[in-house]
Amino acid sequence: IARIARCGADEIDAAVTAAGQALGGDWGALSATERGRILTRMGRLVLERAGDLAVLEALDVGKPLKQARADAVALARYLEFYGGAADKVMGETIPYLNGYTAYTLREPHGVTGHIVPWNYPMQIIGRSVGAALAMGNAAVLKPAEEASLTALAFAHIALEAGLPPGALNVVPGLGEEAGAALAAHRGVHHLSFTGSVGVGVQIQAAAARNVVPVTLELGGKSPQLVFDDADLDRALPFLVNAGIQNAGQTCSAASRILVTRARHDELVERMAARYRALQAGPALEDHDLGPLISARQKSVVDGYLALAGDLALAATGRVRNDAPAGGHYVAPHLFADVRPGHRLAQEEIFGPAQVVIPFEDEEEAVAIANGTDFGLVAAVWSESGARQMRLARRLRAGQVFLNNYGAGGGVELPFGGTGRSGHGREKGF
Structure with missing residues (x-):
């Protein structure tokens, strides 16, 4: 061009x-x-x-x-x-x-x-x-x-x-x-x-x-934590969109969804319904996803998906049949009941793939959320104000959203991470 x-x-x-x-x-x-x-x-x-x-x-x-x-x-x-x-x-x-x-x-x-x-x-x-x-x-x-x-x-x-x-x-x-x-x-x-x-x-x-x-x-492996008292109707658009926006090529993408074991199956079913409706196609046609940036990046993402043979694939979106042949398109993938130590739950994929990880209680949720080398963005979905405040302090992330997810959003808000997500802050004052 x-x-x-x-x-x-x-x-x-x-x-x-x-x-x-x-x-x-x-x-x-x-x-x-x-x-x-x-x-x-x-x-x-x-x-x-x-x-x-x-x-x-x-x-x-x-x-x-x-x-x-x-x-x-x-x-x-x-x-x-x-x-x-x-x-x-x-x-x-x-x-x-x-x-x-x-x-x-x-x-x-x-x-x-x-x-x-x-x-x-x-x-x-x-x-x-x-x-x-x-x-x-x-x-x-x-x-x-x-x-x-x-x-x-x-x-x-x-x-x-x-x-x-x-x-x-x-x-x-x-x-x-x-x-x-x-x-x-x-x-x-x-x-x-x-x-x-x-x-x-x-x-x-x-x-x-x-x-x-x-x-x-730098990079991220940002989690959203979903508790028993979460409003799923409100949460679902944020859970899915924060993972597939820009075909997952976002440092602050919510690539990990942590959910109580009691609500795991319900959440996966509802996320899967949204995934099955997602379409990837040419950018100017304004579908849910466009192509990845390059053949190299597609190869990286395909390599990670090849490691998922031992995971439960809950749903995929689709690449449109009329998408140009040879384009760097990858259908979005949703994996369920993933163990926290799996490579897809630990490493930044930079593509349209999300993993759902169950947890038993708040302590385990914090341990899993903080259990990567990154610390960029996190979210807590709960109606308990006390839990929101507790976890906002305990989660290792530069930004923590409560009943929302901004993927680093907000011109006025300082943005940056900890660990291998980098240091220093931009945005705001």
């Missing part, structure tokens, strides 16, 4: 230089209020062009058009939020000895590097680059090689909105070339990376050699 420049170390160096010059020039001279106005204009333009951006994202990533449009609207909201926040971040005065005035200031890092993934380019650009620009940083953005189109469109929108040249530099390229060069560049003062655990470790190691701080948002 497009030919995209394959940039490398030289282009990254030029972008970092341009960002540094912007900090010492027109961009660095703007007040916080003026920066906020530019971001607000950017958000307005994104919203006006949300339909076009959604088509680009759907074609590039493979997600259904309605989901891509929601991502464009979210990008606009991030820009609106951070545009309004730009002049509202303040320091403090600190009581000290007589004769002293002690205070703190909030200052930009300087040149910030942003390496964003292919699954939610617009949303992650908004939460990462939007916040950096609001605070007066100059950004170098390296989009994923699999999905660069909306990042490039975003750069045009930024210039049209009046962002000074050099304040934002979008450099497409391969991860091992442009991404590695950005992570190792001595002119970068902060790095933000969203992606796999393995690449995140490489990014952090490269940045550590320059003593550069890094925000990492």
